[in-house]
């Protein structure tokens with residue numbers, strides 16, 4: 001896997017790591033996780049960065065690692081946009097008073113993506129790190145919008161934006177010539193949750209339509225009676241998860257995840273169930289590294305049916321417009337979220353493309369955005 005990633009990195013003009021010793025061992029961990037291994041020889045962050053806001057520093061650091069690509073996302077740069085509908089499940093409005101949880105189906109725009117900031121990176125490229133994204137925009141009957149963002153991993157390497165920045169900086173400072181232990185070695189040994197997250201297997205799905213997704217952040221859902229519960233989204237393919245071996249994945253075309261979803265749509269909608277996993281009373285709701293046990297109950301909110309590729313081929317789903325997306329749906333608990341990843345998501349995601357909505361033209365032609 002790593003050797004192939006290295007070749008891909010070279011093809012994309014990125015620095016390739018050397019292939020020996022302890023460096024390789026730590027790199028393999030990262031390559032298995034967020035996959036920045038092929039980007040290691042890049043400098044860590046701009047001078048004077050500490051004076052900037054956290055969100056700005058995060059985007060700057062992503063640009064330092066992946067290269068700056070104006071007009072594209074600094075993260076989840078490669079994606080494909082689809083249309084669909086959401087049909088609420090009977091009784092879904094018992095959890096939340098969100099308007100789309102009762103009544104007629106709601107039109108959706110869905111963007112599936114690969115993590116990492118390298119546009120056009122193949123599905124299995126090291127910069128992707130095995131992490132996929134699913135961003136959903138609900139187009140409400142009253143003209144409003146609600147968004148949900150999920151990733152293919154249940155959990156996150158860190159609980160705070162500052163730590164995510166430190167992780168990215170450690171990666172940037174741990175190039176092939178860095179003395180051992182590298183900054184990354186040190187970061188992972190002092191952040192066991194990050195090491196565990198990166199070491200988790202992250203197999204490649206048959207298509208985006210066979211990949212489960214997770215909301216990662218805990219949200220507070222409030223119903224019409226004012227009763228609130230904490231929960232995390234889970235989006236489960238109705239056909240069940242389906243993955244490939246690394247060898248099989250390596251032989252596929254670079255955009256097979258999206259291509260195979262398009263092919264599946266030729267015979268009908270591809271469906272997911274939108275669930276919320278409910279927290280027990282003492283489950284942490286402010287720490288995305290702490291996954292709740294599978295034994296926690298889930299509530300079914302409804303069915304997401306992907307119906308066709310987005311015809312207009314444009315960038316639609318602005319990630320993490322969270323104040324809009326969760327105003328009446330699930331919200332982060334302000335008491336808990338202030339030190340968490342949540343706080344920096346919205347500004348970070350807004351500045352990622354400097355307000356631009358345009359995307360790489362080649363990607364547009366292929367339905368990528």
Ligand code: HEM
Pocket residue numbers: 058059072073074075076079111112113132133134135149150151156160161164214215216217288317318319320341344345348349350351352353
């Ligand atoms: C400190 C933590 C995080 C940082 C710094 C970060 C950063 C970013 C950035 C800069 C983008 C590009 C946004 C744009 O230009 O529109 C992005 C996209 C995305 N992020 Fe995050 N992110 C973080 C955590 C998360 C979490 C916890 C999730 C999952 C719940 C997530 C899911 C996504 C998805 C799905 C996209 C693609 C959105 C789309 O298709 O429009 N991110 N992220």
